[in-house]
Amino acid sequence: MQPKHGRDGDFSSERGDNLSRRHFLRGLGACVALPLFASLRPAKLLAAETASAGTLATTATGAPLRSAFVFFPNGAIPSAWWPTGEGTDFKLSRTLQPLEGSKQFIQILGGLNHKAAEPGPDGAGDHARGGGTFLTGVRLNKSATSIRAGTSIDQVLARQLGHTRFPSLELTCDAERKAGACDSGYSCAYQYNLSWSSPTTPMPPEANPRLVFERLFGAGAPTERSANLQRRREEERSVLDFVLEDARSMQRRLSSQDKRKLDQYLTGVRNIETRIQKAEQFGDVKVPTVETPVGIPVDYAEYVQLMYDILLLAFQTDSTRVATVLLAHDGSNRSFDQIGVSEGHHDLTHHQNREDWIAKVADIDLWYVGQFAKFLEKLQQTKDVDGNSLLYNSMIVYGSGNADANRHTHSNLPMVLAGAGGGTLKPGRFVQHGSKPMSNLFLSMAHRLGVRGLERFGDSTGLLENI
Numbered sequence: 001m002q003p004k005h006g007r008d009g010d011f012s013s014e015r016g017d018n019l020s021r022r023h024f025l026r027g028l029g030a031c032v033a034l035p036l037f038a039s040l041r042p043a044k045l046l047a048a049e050t051a052s053a054g055t056l057a058t059t060a061t062g063a064p065l066r067s068a069f070v071f072f073p074n075g076a077i078p079s080a081w082w083p084t085g086e087g088t089d090f091k092l093s094r095t096l097q098p099l100e101g102s103k104q105f106i107q108i109l110g111g112l113n114h115k116a117a118e119p120g121p122d123g124a125g126d127h128a129r130g131g132g133t134f135l136t137g138v139r140l141n142k143s144a145t146s147i148r149a150g151t152s153i154d155q156v157l158a159r160q161l162g163h164t165r166f167p168s169l170e171l172t173c174d175a176e177r178k179a180g181a182c183d184s185g186y187s188c189a190y191q192y193n194l195s196w197s198s199p200t201t202p203m204p205p206e207a208n209p210r211l212v213f214e215r216l217f218g219a220g221a222p223t224e225r226s227a228n229l230q231r232r233r234e235e236e237r238s239v240l241d242f243v244l245e246d247a248r249s250m251q252r253r254l255s256s257q258d259k260r261k262l263d264q265y266l267t268g269v270r271n272i273e274t275r276i277q278k279a280e281q282f283g284d285v286k287v288p289t290v291e292t293p294v295g296i297p298v299d300y301a302e303y304v305q306l307m308y309d310i311l312l313l314a315f316q317t318d319s320t321r322v323a324t325v326l327l328a329h330d331g332s333n334r335s336f337d338q339i340g341v342s343e344g345h346h347d348l349t350h351h352q353n354r355e356d357w358i359a360k361v362a363d364i365d366l367w368y369v370g371q372f373a374k375f376l377e378k379l380q381q382t383k384d385v386d387g388n389s390l391l392y393n394s395m396i397v398y399g400s401g402n403a404d405a406n407r408h409t410h411s412n413l414p415m416v417l418a419g420a421g422g423g424t425l426k427p428g429r430f431v432q433h434g435s436k437p438m439s440n441l442f443l444s445m446a447h448r449l450g451v452r453g454l455e456r457f458g459d460s461t462g463l464l465e466n467i
Helices: 021-027 043-053 097-105 126-133 153-161 209-217 222-235 239-243 248-253 256-280 300-316 345-349 355-381 438-448
Strands: 066-071 084-086 089-091 106-113 169-172 181-183 196-198 285-287 290-292 322-326 394-399 415-418 429-437
Touching: 066 153, 066 300, 084 429, 097 106, 097 355, 097 415, 106 438, 126 181, 153 322, 153 438, 169 300, 209 256, 209 300, 256 300, 300 322, 300 355, 345 355, 355 394, 394 438, 415 438, 429 438
Parallel strands: 066 322, 066 394, 106 429, 169 322
Antiparallel strands: 084 089, 106 415, 285 290, 394 415
16 A cells, blocks of 8 residues: 655645644555654644543553563562562562662562462362463363353453554463363463453464564555565565655654654664564474474574564554563473573472572573563663653563462462553552452552453452552
């Protein structure tokens, strides 16, 4: 689709000073996601859009308010996880040390539980329950074929906040399993899906960075994207070369600050595409017990960072305001040779107090936090349309469905809440909440996002105060 030009070379429908981002995208044939620009969204336009959309997923300044839920597997070593001190006067633990650079934007939340994940009459299967309960807060039906969980909080949010191109985005850095039995008679669906659109319908996450990238930056309808992808491959041209060839004249409408922002953004997109192309050169590769599709880097750290970077672009372009990231399923037995841990993660968590095994699990916990810290730092360095950072205008949960995996506990879960929620949160603290359902946190997040009429979620008992 070619944009329409006026006699002066500008887009004929975009005359006037109040050029909106929506018109800008229409001028590009809606073929590429762009960041929000202050010079294309004047203050009065922001106010008008905020008024028309109510307060749903919008900050007081009119900028998007984003939420993400990041899951890491197998719990953590409690003694290495929890900080010392309390309130604003706290010191990060060894495991959380990589978060020092974003300390003013994080809350360490103590005392949050998922009672529905405890064995009760169902017996073994804590990894399935830890995964399936994480965002639903309900007890799972123990069966390999008759799955029943609950609608997850991200999908509750997406239904009300879904006025973006993608109501929600589901990502994973793990294998995809949709059927069969995995943990002690529980369906694999519970461990390999964080997001559920209904109690019986999981939202399968995307594991291939190429496919996520094409969803964000492919041109036109699905059939058109396929044709355009094939054309680009035949011409050996990148996404940016293909979709921006008719958009050069638009840059002169941007302020100098927004031009720098656009250049930085396009450089980031190009970098991600180059990394995906590099991964595709290796073809199919294998990691332990997992057949990895084309487009996934061999190096797990690169894989995780690539998915985090794509999520950052999705937030930056306001393509979605709700996302989930499954770093690995609970029970994952991935080894971490890159940090000197050749044994499987899950095997090591059953350490039976062996000091050398505990130290190795703590190193894995540290590695995962280190990857998350890099993501937060990038969010902190990326300016939003209102001049604040993307991290300031976000609420990002980082946690696990197990607390101490050696004992398969689900109380006092390792949990971090990152971001300032557009000014509605009080980060830079370690807060002990004193044995409360984690569903209370999700309910409080929903209210901050403007969701109304949601009085309960999962096993919630009320709003989580003091966040």
